[in-house]
Structures are given as structure tokens and as C-alpha cells.
Amino acid sequence: MSAHCAKYKSSIIKTRKLVIACATVIEEMLPLMPSDVEHRILDFGLHTNPSKLRQALQDAIDASCSQFETIILGYGLCSQGVIGLHATGCTLVVPRVDDCIAIFLGSSSAHRHQSRFEPGTYYLTKGWIEVGDSPFSEYERMVASRGQKHADRITRLMLNNYRRLALINTGQYALEYYRDYAQRTAKQFGLKYEEIEGSTTLVKKMLNGPWDDGFIVVKPGYSIRFEDFYPNS
Amino acid sequence: MADKRSRKALIAHLSDLDETYVLNAVRQLLDEGQDPLDIIEDCEHAMRLVGERYEKREYYLSALIMAGEIFREVMMISQPSMEQRLSGNASGKILLGTVQGDIHDIGKDIAQLALRCYGFAVEDLGIDVPPQKFLEHVQNNPPDIIGLSGLVTVAYESMQETTRLLRGHNKPGQAAIPIIIGGSTLSEEICRFVGADFWVTDAMEGVRICQHIVQNINRP
Numbered sequence: 001m002s003a004h005c006a007k008y009k010s011s012i013i014k015t016r017k018l019v020i021a022c023a024t025v026i027e028e029m030l031p032l033m034p035s036d037v038e039h040r041i042l043d044f045g046l047h048t049n050p051s052k053l054r055q056a057l058q059d060a061i062d063a064s065c066s067q068f069e070t071i072i073l074g075y076g077l078c079s080q081g082v083i084g085l086h087a088t089g090c091t092l093v094v095p096r097v098d099d100c101i102a103i104f105l106g107s108s109s110a111h112r113h114q115s116r117f118e119p120g121t122y123y124l125t126k127g128w129i130e131v132g133d134s135p136f137s138e139y140e141r142m143v144a145s146r147g148q149k150h151a152d153r154i155t156r157l158m159l160n161n162y163r164r165l166a167l168i169n170t171g172q173y174a175l176e177y178y179r180d181y182a183q184r185t186a187k188q189f190g191l192k193y194e195e196i197e198g199s200t201t202l203v204k205k206m207l208n209g210p211w212d213d214g215f216i217v218v219k220p221g222y223s224i225r226f227e228d229f230y231p232n233s
Numbered sequence: 234m235a236d237k238r239s240r241k242a243l244i245a246h247l248s249d250l251d252e253t254y255v256l257n258a259v260r261q262l263l264d265e266g267q268d269p270l271d272i273i274e275d276c277e278h279a280m281r282l283v284g285e286r287y288e289k290r291e292y293y294l295s296a297l298i299m300a301g302e303i304f305r306e307v308m309m310i311s312q313p314s315m316e317q318r319l320s321g322n323a324s325g326k327i328l329l330g331t332v333q334g335d336i337h338d339i340g341k342d343i344a345q346l347a348l349r350c351y352g353f354a355v356e357d358l359g360i361d362v363p364p365q366k367f368l369e370h371v372q373n374n375p376p377d378i379i380g381l382s383g384l385v386t387v388a389y390e391s392m393q394e395t396t397r398l399l400r401g402h403n404k405p406g407q408a409a410i411p412i413i414i415g416g417s418t419l420s421e422e423i424c425r426f427v428g429a430d431f432w433v434t435d436a437m438e439g440v441r442i443c444q445h446i447v448q449n450i451n452r453p
Contacts, residue, residue: 049288050418052288079418080418080423083422098386098387099386111387112387115334115387116334119333119334119387120336135294135295141295154295154298154302157302158298160338161336161337162336226420226422226423226426230426233393
């Protein structure tokens with residue numbers, strides 16, 4: 001009886017989806033997450049070290065792929081952190097985008113449009129502000145540890161050629177606190193503040209499909225390749 | 234050659250981001266007649282240590298920026314001594330720029346200084362440089378090597394577009410000017426995607442490749 005139950009249970013679980021996402025991206029996914037989709041969150045700090053990010057993602061995939069039919073990655077190319085990822089027992093789905101900015105803006109083309117319009121843009125979202133890993137949060141740490149003069153000097157170098165600070169409004173949360181933070185920050189560092197309308201289009205497609213040309217769908221046993229992100233090149 | 238202990242101390246203090254010590258030590262070593270190339274090699278070693286500490290999350294991004302700034306200052310201080318040693322013709326001509334869509338220039342600026350320290354003449358086109366601008370400069374004043382710099386992912390396609398444009402205007406029968414792409418997130422796969430000849434993730438690696446290329450050009 002118990003063996004039969006276990007077998008029945010596992011066949012039910014196998015049809016389900018799992019999201020593995022960065023701490024910043026999950027903020028935009030959670031309000032839209034269907035109740036039958038599970039999720040795991042990986043540390044935002046991994047984005048600074050693509051090989052560590054790749055290892056953390058592979059470990060998370062390996063730990064879960066026997067229980068799910070599809071694993072959706074809440075990442076983009078992300079400094080190639082997703083290249084080489086594979087799953088033997090399930091399908092991997094990853095949006096065909098450079099990084100999370102395109103996910104917040106709703107498409108790769110929207111990201112490119114913004115990049116062309118003002119390449120020197122520092123983007124913020126609720127998730128980015130809350131994880132506190134930006135030159136602005138680092139400024140506060142530097143002031144505390146080495147004084148304001150040093151912090152000013154290094155932050156000027158870090159933000160060299162940046163002209164705009166853009167808060168992406170995806171409409172998923174009350175914006176007042178984050179708007180206030182972003183406006184104050186822009187003023188403090190001499191950047192032009194802008195609020196950019198985000199979109200939930202890509203997040204909804206990630207969670208519910210269809211996984212069209214904007215996605216890389218990797219069958220069990222195959223790996224995500226760099227060229228998958230540039231199918232027309 | 235500098236005393237082993239003082240060279241070790243220079244490496245340790247740069248990896249600890251002790252700017253005052255490093256700059257004073259470099260001035261003293263140069264005054265004592267030490268080879269500026271040895272000093273730069275030691276700083277390069279220290280920069281690798283800083284990178285390792287960043288990867289271990291012992292350092293934040295600001296430490297990488299600070300280390301880069303100290304390295305830049307060391308090269309500024311060392312440049313006159315380097316020029317004395319390398320008096321005569323330039324080692325080669327390099328056209329350098331951060332590609333369209335990217336505004337990051339810390340790595341490019343360090344590369345530019347390092348190349349000048351090693352006797353190269355560098356024409357730097359700045360940031361967010363359109364492919365057409367690279368082409369115009371190549372046609373007006375052909376360099377020995379073209380360096381395309383970029384940090385963000387959007388730069389990969391710009392590098393590809395620039396490389397294709399430059400290759401498309403190559404004169405028949407004339408050897409193509411070598412293209413090096415540089416940036417901390419680059420890889421062999423990106424180099425293949427771009428169609429460049431070489432890729433580097435740090436400035437000194439770039440200098441060595443440029444030296445190698447120019448030696449081959451000048452070989453009878």
C-alpha cells in the first residue's frame with residue numbers, strides 16, 4: 001500500500017514546474033506564481049562570480065530534477081553563468097535575455113531600446129534595492145569603514161560615465177518607498193532620475209508559457225549553450 | 234632587480250589596498266634604479282590576489298575599483314622611467330575603444346596606460362564607440378592592432394558588428410589587422426561569436442598579446 005502510494009505521488013509531482021531564481025528576480029515572479037509552481041531562491045551575490053553561479057545552479061538543478069518535469073530558470077545569460085547547465089531528468093527553460101533587466105522590462109528588445117537610448121544607465125528595482133548590492137549601498141559601507149572622502153572618490157570611479165538612474169516599475173508592488181530611495185540616490189550621486197515602465201509579459205510567459213522564440217528550451221540530457229542566446233548569428 | 238623583501242611587501246600592500254604605502258614604495262624603488270617592468274609585474278601579481286579575495290567575497294566591488302586605481306597611479310609614476318628605457322620608435326600602434334552600447338572604461342584605461350608603458354602608441358576613441366567610427370579611424374590611420382573593450386553583455390553584439398564591418402572593408406590581398414577583445418566577462422566562446430582574433434580579461438595579458446603580434450609583424 002505504501003509503495004503504491006509513493007509511486008502514485010511521484011508521478012503527480014513529476015508533472016510540476018520548479019522555478020530557480022535569483023533573489024532579485026523572484027521578487028517580480030512571486031506575485032504571479034501559480035500555486036502549483038514551486039520555487040527555490042539563490043543568493044544574489046552569486047552574480048559577481050559566474051562560475052560559482054553556474055555551480056550553485058547546477059547543484060540546485062541536480063537536487064530537484066528527478067521531482068519535476070520542468071525547471072524554469074529566473075536568469076538570463078548573466079555573464080555566462082547559465083552556460084553548460086544541464087538536467088538529465090527534466091527540461092530546462094531559460095528566457096533568451098542578457099540579464100534580469102530584460103526580464104523586468106518584459107523583453108530583450110525593450111532592454112536593447114533602453115541601452116541604445118542611454119547606455120550609461122544604472123537600473124534599480126525593489127529586489128535590487130532590497131538585496132543591497134549596488135554602488136549606492138556600497139557607498140554607505142565605505143563611509144562607515146573608510147570615511148566619506150574615500151567613499152566619494154571610489155563611488156565617482158564606479159559610476160564614471162553613468163548618467164541616469166532608472167527605477168523600473170513593474171506594477172507588482174507599492175512603489176513609494178523605492179521611488180523615494182531611488183530619487184534620493186540619484187540626487188546624491190548627480191544622476192538623472194527616471195522611472196521606466198516595466199512589464200510582466202516575460203515573467204508571465206516564464207511561469208505559464210508559451211515558451212516561444214524568447215526562450216531557450218533544453219531537453220533532458222542537453223546543455224544550455226552560448227549560441228542558444230544568439231540564434232540568428 | 235628589486236630586493237625580494239621589498240617586492241613581496243609591495244605585492245602584499247597592494248593586495249591590502251594600502252595606497253600610501255604602495256605609491257611611496259614605487260617611488261623609492263624607481264629612485265633606487267629598479268626596473269619599472271618588475272614593479273608593474275609585481276602589481277599585476279597583487280591585482281590577481283585582489284581578484285581572488287573578491288571571488289571569495291572577502292572584498293566588495295569597491296576594492297576592485299580601488300586596486301585598479303592604485304595600479305593606474307603606479308603606471309603613471311612608472312611611465313617616465315619606462316619611456317627612458319624604451320626610447321626610440323613606438324613598439325606598435327593600437328586603436329582602442331569601448332564598443333557602442335557600453336560606457337565602462339576602467340579596464341580600457343588601465344590597458345591604455347599599460348600599453349603606453351610598454352612603448353605602444355595608443356589612439357583611444359573613448360566609450361560607446363560606433364562601429365563606423367572604428368572603421369573611419371582604421372582607414373585614416375591604420376593601426377597594427379585594434380582593441381575592442383566591453384564589460385556588459387550588450388557589448389558582445391557590438392563587438393561582433395564592429396569586427397564584421399572592419400573585416401568587410403579589408404582590402405583584397407592585405408592582411409587583416411588583428412582584433413583583440415578585452416573585458417572581464419569575456420571567454421573563448423564570445424571571441425568565436427565576435428569573430429575576433431584574441432580575447433583577454435586583464436590589461437597585462439593584452440600587452441603581452443600585442444607584443445607577440447608586433448614581434449611577428451616585424452619579423453623579417
